[in-house]
Amino acid sequence: MVKEFNHIGVNVRDLQKTLAFYSEHLGAKFVRGLYIPASHTIAAYVQIGTQMIEFLSPLSPSESAVYGIAHIAYTVDHIEEAARILEEKGWHFHVPPKKAGSGGGKIAFLKDPNGANVELIERLESFSEPSWEPSTDVIEIDHASIYANDLQAGIDFYTKDMEMEMLQNYHFEDRKFDMVYMNTGKNILELLHNETPHEGPLMGHIAFRVKDTKALAEKLAAQGVEVTTQPRLLATQNGYVCNIKDPDGIALEFIDRVSLFEV
Numbered sequence: 001m002v003k004e005f006n007h008i009g010v011n012v013r014d015l016q017k018t019l020a021f022y023s024e025h026l027g028a029k030f031v032r033g034l035y036i037p038a039s040h041t042i043a044a045y046v047q048i049g050t051q052m053i054e055f056l057s058p059l060s061p062s063e064s065a066v067y068g069i070a071h072i073a074y075t076v077d078h079i080e081e082a083a084r085i086l087e088e089k090g091w092h093f094h095v096p097p098k099k100a101g102s103g104g105g106k107i108a109f110l111k112d113p114n115g116a117n118v119e120l121i122e123r124l125e126s127f128s129e130p131s132w133e134p135s136t137d138v139i140e141i142d143h144a145s146i147y148a149n150d151l152q153a154g155i156d157f158y159t160k161d162m163e164m165e166m167l168q169n170y171h172f173e174d175r176k177f178d179m180v181y182m183n184t185g186k187n188i189l190e191l192l193h194n195e196t197p198h199e200g201p202l203m204g205h206i207a208f209r210v211k212d213t214k215a216l217a218e219k220l221a222a223q224g225v226e227v228t229t230q231p232r233l234l235a236t237q238n239g240y241v242c243n244i245k246d247p248d249g250i251a252l253e254f255i256d257r258v259s260l261f262e263v
């Protein structure tokens with residue numbers, strides 16, 4: 001079913017400000033900009049590691065426009081076939097397979113059992129440049145995090161229906177939360193579950209694997225970026241984590257633990 005992670009889609013208020021922020025502080029590289037006529041939107045693709053973030057900037061935003069992480073996109077080989085299989089399992093596509101507004105293949109959208117937006121994409125060409133070299137201490141996207149108030153429904157959807165492999169299932173009894181890691185082929189999807197149901201946006205944060213969390217936190221602070229959570233030991237005890245917010249208020253997490261693919 002799912003071949004691999006393709007991109008994280010983010011709705012932004014001010015594209016120039018966002019691009020400047022991600023390139024200056026995270027070393028992201030702008031690779032492509034497109035106008036999508038159907039939604040009167042500019043899409044800008046930036047690369048971190050071998051992975052992409054899609055920043056979507058509506059040219060005539062409605063007053064009800066919602067900014068922040070909008071969806072996570074996964075590549076499939078045959079989108080109509082993937083949609084047919086998922087529909088047979090009872091999942092509804094609010095955007096059935098159609099030509100991508102970017103012109104590069106076909107896309108479709110459905111919601112996971114907890115309501116998070118999932119994009120399936122059949123790309124004709126890859127937007128990313130495989131030879132990318134990090135220009136800062138940020139190595140790559142480690143995981144994208146979403147809330148799963150019904151954790152078991154989330155696990156079942158991503159493992160059985162999307163056919164992702166579950167890498168880890170952590171339960172922290174004392175802190176009353178769970179973190180479940182799904183292998184998306186290129187990075188990890190983190191399902192977060194709190195004992196008290198989460199309210200608010202379902203898309204949690206974007207986490208980047210870095211060489212040295214403490215050094216990066218110092219560097220960001222010197223660049224005038226507010227470090228919202230100072231470096232602290234990860235719940236998994238195998239590295240340090242710190243947090244900042246991007247210009248749209250998205251929580252960005254930096255972690256220096258070893259990649260889950262290497263343990």
Ligand SMILES: [Fe+2]
Pocket residue numbers: 007008009054071073119
């Ligand atoms: Fe997208």
Ligand SMILES: [Fe+2]
Pocket residue numbers: 143145190205207253
């Ligand atoms: Fe995380």
